[in-house]
Amino acid sequence: MLLFRRFHFLDPAPLIDGELELVKPDPIWFDDLLEACAHPLTAIYSPAEARTTRKQLEQFLRIAPWGHEAADGGASRCPQYHYWMLIRNDTAPPGADLPPVRIAGGIGLRIGKTYEIEMYYGHFGYHVYPPARGRRYAERSCRLLFPLARQHGMSRLWITCNPDNVASRRTCERLGGRLTSIVAVPESDPLYARGDREKCRYCIDL
Numbered sequence: 001m002l003l004f005r006r007f008h009f010l011d012p013a014p015l016i017d018g019e020l021e022l023v024k025p026d027p028i029w030f031d032d033l034l035e036a037c038a039h040p041l042t043a044i045y046s047p048a049e050a051r052t053t054r055k056q057l058e059q060f061l062r063i064a065p066w067g068h069e070a071a072d073g074g075a076s077r078c079p080q081y082h083y084w085m086l087i088r089n090d091t092a093p094p095g096a097d098l099p100p101v102r103i104a105g106g107i108g109l110r111i112g113k114t115y116e117i118e119m120y121y122g123h124f125g126y127h128v129y130p131p132a133r134g135r136r137y138a139e140r141s142c143r144l145l146f147p148l149a150r151q152h153g154m155s156r157l158w159i160t161c162n163p164d165n166v167a168s169r170r171t172c173e174r175l176g177g178r179l180t181s182i183v184a185v186p187e188s189d190p191l192y193a194r195g196d197r198e199k200c201r202y203c204i205d206l
Contacts, residue, residue: 016088020088023084025067025084033084035102045130104128104135111154118158118201119183122157185197
């Protein structure tokens with residue numbers, strides 16, 4: 001944990017892939033994000049995200065100002081970068097299939113190595129709002145953050161997902177991830193209380 005106390009967040013170059021740009025969480029995007037949460041498809045397929053409030057976003061920014069979340073001493077909580085997936089019309093290639101929302105989702109990159117991260121949590125955590133799904137935004141966002149992981153000296157990344165999450169498993173496979181095991185989540189872990197019982201573990205060598 002001493003290494004985490006000395007940790008310095010980096011400021012990477014603009015993270016852009018066609019119409020997709022990863023931006024630092026900022027109040028200027030609150031309205032767009034809440035619009036994605038309020039979309040009818042989000043209410044149907046992700047009701048928990050549909051209940052997101054402005055107050056919750058403000059609390060998140062207090063914990064992770066500019067998307068930089070420091071380690072908190074927990075075994076699974078390494079320093080973490082957070083980004084929101086912004087859809088930009090001005091960088092979209094001709095004929096691009098754009099979603100009906102400006103904020104497509106979010107992604108986090110944990111920097112460090114702990115047993116819990118490699119077994120249950122993974123280095124990447126991402127979500128895409130239902131109206132923006134089907135465009136490989138999670139995969140593209142991970143690829144945009146590979147160089148940042150390398151800058152921190154990381155050569156191997158882990159992504160975990162629930163066995164029944166077919167979309168996330170395909171994302172891991174397209175990223176070159178190798179399924180190494182499916183493990184049971186300990187009853188003592190917060191993931192278990194959330195309802196997660198097993199995790200697929202995918203390894204990606206950078």
